[in-house]
Amino acid sequence: MTVRTRFAPSPTGFLHIGGARTALFSWAYARRHGGTFILRIEDTDVARSTPEAVQAILDGMQWLGLTHDEGPFYQMQRMDRYRQVIAEMLEAGTAYRCYMSREELDLLRAEQEARKEKPRYDGRWRPEAGKTLPAPPAGVAPAIRFRNPKDGVVGWQDQVKGRIEFANAELDDFVIARADGTPTYNFCVVVDDRDMDITHVIRGDDHVNNTPRQINLLQALGAPVPQYAHLSMILGDDGQKLSKRHGAVSVMQYEEDGYLPEAVLNYLARLGWSHGDEEVFGMEQFVKWFDLDHITASAAQFNTEKLNWLNAHYLKLADPQRLAAEASRRLAAQGVAVDGGPDVADVAVLYRDRVSNLNELADAIHPFFVAVVPTAELVAQHLTEAARKGLKALSDRLAGCTWQAADLGQAVKQTAAESGLKMPQLAIPLRIVLLGQPQSPSIDAVLEVMGRERVLARLAREIPV
RNA sequence: GUCCCUAUCGUCUAGAGGCCUAGGACAAUACCCUUUCACGGUAUGAACCGGGGUUCGAAUCCCCGUGGGGACGCCA
Numbered sequence: 001m002t003v004r005t006r007f008a009p010s011p012t013g014f015l016h017i018g019g020a021r022t023a024l025f026s027w028a029y030a031r032r033h034g035g036t037f038i039l040r041i042e043d044t045d046v047a048r049s050t051p052e053a054v055q056a057i058l059d060g061m062q063w064l065g066l067t068h069d070e071g072p073f074y075q076m077q078r079m080d081r082y083r084q085v086i087a088e089m090l091e092a093g094t095a096y097r098c099y100m101s102r103e104e105l106d107l108l109r110a111e112q113e114a115r116k117e118k119p120r121y122d123g124r125w126r127p128e129a130g131k132t133l134p135a136p137p138a139g140v141a142p143a144i145r146f147r148n149p150k151d152g153v154v155g156w157q158d159q160v161k162g163r164i165e166f167a168n169a170e171l172d173d174f175v176i177a178r179a180d181g182t183p184t185y186n187f188c189v190v191v192d193d194r195d196m197d198i199t200h201v202i203r204g205d206d207h208v209n210n211t212p213r214q215i216n217l218l219q220a221l222g223a224p225v226p227q228y229a230h231l232s233m234i235l236g237d238d239g240q241k242l243s244k245r246h247g248a249v250s251v252m253q254y255e256e257d258g259y260l261p262e263a264v265l266n267y268l269a270r271l272g273w274s275h276g277d278e279e280v281f282g283m284e285q286f287v288k289w290f291d292l293d294h295i296t297a298s299a300a301q302f303n304t305e306k307l308n309w310l311n312a313h314y315l316k317l318a319d320p321q322r323l324a325a326e327a328s329r330r331l332a333a334q335g336v337a338v339d340g341g342p343d344v345a346d347v348a349v350l351y352r353d354r355v356s357n358l359n360e361l362a363d364a365i366h367p368f369f370v371a372v373v374p375t376a377e378l379v380a381q382h383l384t385e386a387a388r389k390g391l392k393a394l395s396d397r398l399a400g401c402t403w404q405a406a407d408l409g410q411a412v413k414q415t416a417a418e419s420g421l422k423m424p425q426l427a428i429p430l431r432i433v434l435l436g437q438p439q440s441p442s443i444d445a446v447l448e449v450m451g452r453e454r455v456l457a458r459l460a461r462e463i464p465v
Numbered sequence: 466g467u468c469c470c471u472a473u474c475g476u477c478u479a480g481a482g483g484c485c486u487a488g489g490a491c492a493a494u495a496c497c498c499u500u501u502c503a504c505g506g507u508a509u510g511a512a513c514c515g516g517g518g519u520u521c522g523a524a525u526c527c528c529c530g531u532g533g534g535g536a537c538g539c540c541a
Binding site for chain 1: 467468469470471476477479490492501504
């Protein structure tokens, strides 16, 4: 049997971190077993679904490289199929028409809650042997309800949580089609999972309570029951539940914040799943290792610091041209052009191990392209008379120096010695003049990458001849 | 209220009855490297929710509490 998994988001917002991890695990499981990964858009909530949200989900998955093999399928385009199945169920007696009005339903619920009971449909329109149903009220369009088994238990071996069982008595006859004829979530999922031959349903554990209903429905349809794996949720950095109001952000926000997709992927893979002590690995390795047995059953708290660490790690490994492209794009967004300046890739390599994201990288290399005026405080503190003299001497020496790190370093050293300055007493003022700040990578590398022309021009501006 | 899930360092986790004096990673702290700042390296501190069982032996199995989460829609 070939493995078929699916990711089935509802397009009511962006792809957030929890959804991304669900997609990642579903994708990885299919890849691991040479199976098929299907994307299905559950857009039956017409009021809340938008094409923008569909696009946002597609963008997020593309950024992460989670490519699907089939789909995207849209539930709204499968209405005919759902209606057909509903008709079959009505025919077979596994579903029935319910003429109860909203008002009656609300009343029933209120009574049950007053009695501290679990609110549920009381089955008043459920056909039963020897039971006489009331006459259907005129002009009322019925909802269609599933005839759920009354006794016994529904259970399954959850691939992450173990055996889970529900008493059928806890479940009521839920609506599978609204009065206006549109099918509901639990019904569409079941029809789709069957039609698409889904073998493994990997989804958030907020669906645990839907699973017994879906299994009963599947069985009423005579369809095979897939394996289920329910992933626990991801909590925010503060341990609080993620919600639109609180902390939930689009995965595309991570791209905007300067994260590399491979870092986000590695982080997510390790959040709620483990392979011994392995912490750093790429997707190829992940796919080889991934299994359902090592998924954590409890909720996990998101930890931005660890993500930052991974991102810094992948930044050190990234192709310099890629860093250059990303940093240039970010500088351009700030109105900074890199054309005519030093080689962006060279500068980026100088700073890649000092930053933890691409925005920091762009900020760090910024002064190479636009002269930064040092603060008066820095100038007052470091550009002493002696330092200025030293810089002047250095400027003269640099004009005729071979432009290579080793020689440049030598030039700075000699100038310092001849001017009676200690290395930092010359190098720090030099950094301030060149970059506007007292810290930088090693000074010889900075000089080499910045280029003679630019270095001399900046020195001349601060140290008039 | 009822049902369901869950519980190891601050955080992510390893752990399938003896390998656990509980391991790794992030974060923290200290030191080393570096005539700057980082990176890097080394080291240190830091946890089995509580109570009962089962067993020669429990972080691991069972029960009861407690904490956290979810679900009870003609939402998905």
